[in-house]
Amino acid sequence: xxxxxLWTILATKSALNLAGYSDSAFNxxxxxxxxxxxxxxxxxxxxxxxxxxxxxxAFPTVMGQDNLIxxxxxxxxxxxxxxDLHSQALLxxxxxxxxxxxxxxxxxxxxxxxxxxxxxxxxxxTSDQQxxxxxxxxxxxxxxxxxxxxxxxxNKLGTNIQGLNKAAQDALIAQGIEWYYWQGTDYAGQxxxxxxxxxLQYTTAQGDGLANAQNKAxxxxxxxLTPIVNNxxxxxxxxxxxxxQWNVATSSSGATATALNAGKSQIYIGNSGxxxxxGGDLGDVMFAGAGSDTLSGGGGNDELYGGAGDxxxxxxxxxxxxxxEGSDIIEDSDGIGSxxxxxxxxxxxxxxxxxxGSYVFLSDPTISASVQMRTGELxxxxxxxxxxxxxxxxxxxxxxxxxxxxxxxxxxxxxxxEALQ
Ligand SMILES: [Ca+2]
Numbered sequence: 001x002x003x004x005x006l007w008t009i010l011a012t013k014s015a016l017n018l019a020g021y022s023d024s025a026f027n028x029x030x031x032x033x034x035x036x037x038x039x040x041x042x043x044x045x046x047x048x049x050x051x052x053x054x055x056x057x058a059f060p061t062v063m064g065q066d067n068l069i070x071x072x073x074x075x076x077x078x079x080x081x082x083x084d085l086h087s088q089a090l091l092x093x094x095x096x097x098x099x100x101x102x103x104x105x106x107x108x109x110x111x112x113x114x115x116x117x118x119x120x121x122x123x124x125x126t127s128d129q130q131x132x133x134x135x136x137x138x139x140x141x142x143x144x145x146x147x148x149x150x151x152x153x154x155n156k157l158g159t160n161i162q163g164l165n166k167a168a169q170d171a172l173i174a175q176g177i178e179w180y181y182w183q184g185t186d187y188a189g190q191x192x193x194x195x196x197x198x199x200l201q202y203t204t205a206q207g208d209g210l211a212n213a214q215n216k217a218x219x220x221x222x223x224x225l226t227p228i229v230n231n232x233x234x235x236x237x238x239x240x241x242x243x244x245q246w247n248v249a250t251s252s253s254g255a256t257a258t259a260l261n262a263g264k265s266q267i268y269i270g271n272s273g274x275x276x277x278x279g280g281d282l283g284d285v286m287f288a289g290a291g292s293d294t295l296s297g298g299g300g301n302d303e304l305y306g307g308a309g310d311x312x313x314x315x316x317x318x319x320x321x322x323x324x325e326g327s328d329i330i331e332d333s334d335g336i337g338s339x340x341x342x343x344x345x346x347x348x349x350x351x352x353x354x355x356x357g358s359y360v361f362l363s364d365p366t367i368s369a370s371v372q373m374r375t376g377e378l379x380x381x382x383x384x385x386x387x388x389x390x391x392x393x394x395x396x397x398x399x400x401x402x403x404x405x406x407x408x409x410x411x412x413x414x415x416x417x418e419a420l421q
Pocket of ligand 1 (some may be wrong): 279282283301
């Protein structure tokens with residue numbers, strides 16, 4: 001509007017000249033004589049859906065060559081919608097990296113997370129922290145190319161995103177944003193997701209030991225995992241958001257995931273297919289979904305939640321906790337651990353050793369559980385359970401991670417650190 005208003009132009013020229021600023025091209029500008037020719041030299045970009053787009057028609061605007069930028073801003077739930085889309089940083093990032101623009105279509109949650117003021121969309125007017133998009137833009141201008149690599153990560157979601165609900169998408173993308181945000185000066189184009197078949201694996205910013213890294217994504221993780229954890233008979237607590245490495249089955253086709261780094265703590269989130277998870281050396285947690293899953297904890301005190309379907313749970317060394325549902329098979333390498341059902345009832349009872357060397361372990365009258373265990377091949381103890389869950393008498397005590405403390409051995413006469421045989 002200003003460029004076409006004679007009086008505003010004159011007033012601006014006078015004010016600038018009085019202040020000691022003088023520019024011949026600007027002083028030579030005449031609204032009637034020059035406007036059309038100069039407007040033609042302007043190249044104009046704007047983001048579809050942003051707040052001022054509608055005003056472009058209502059008010060005379062310097063248009064020049066008009067370029068509409070299309071990004072996926074369809075889901076701005078919880079943020080300012082069209083107002084947030086009117087962002088110079090967002091527009092600049094789209095212009096700098098078309099692959100980034102295109103990657104916003106991988107999930108409707110990308111732009112809302114980047115614009116979330118409770119996350120890393122710091123406002124220069126109210127915070128001395130760097131805005132995440134400015135962080136990415138500066139990296140793109142330099143050698144890090146975060147926009148390009150973030151886009152590549154979003155594209156790894158690909159069709160996998162079909163198996164992840166909105167809360168899951170939020171958590172995964174938020175953890176990715178956080179990991180990029182806290183990269184140090186040694187960042188050289190690494191990417192966040194390792195995508196193999198139906199699994200996504202990643203290391204969090206804190207899990208990667210990035211300096212000053214926060215875990216602001218924890219709020220998104222909570223919304224994602226709470227119903228999953230509850231469905232396995234546990235309470236969600238903040239400790240679940242602190243695992244170093246994450247292994248996520250992204251579709252119902254079944255995923256295979258082995259700890260990327262056995263020395264880091266692992267969490268595994270299954271899907272409805274037959275997933276195969278293999279843990280590391282530390283205490284890992286595995287939440288399998290439906291399907292016949294195979295969970296191997298490896299070393300450490302692992303927690304294996306079989307979920308629906310007939311699963312095979314292998315604790316490996318360490319005091320492992322098995323939570324069974326349906327007819328699961330448990331193989332434990334050292335006979336140390338605990339077994340309970342989803343309702344929180346410990347499977348326990350008398351042990352009978354049979355002439356063939358097997359143990360029949362059953363008779364917990366309160367839960368009608370049937371557990372059979374044998375000395376299996378390679379010295380493994382093998383338990384097979386078939387439980388009928390009874391509800392109404394569960395007692396759960398949450399610790400920092402929502403675990404039930406003070407597990408006793410399920411084997412009568414065996415203490416926590418006592419071998420089975
Ligand atoms: Ca382990």
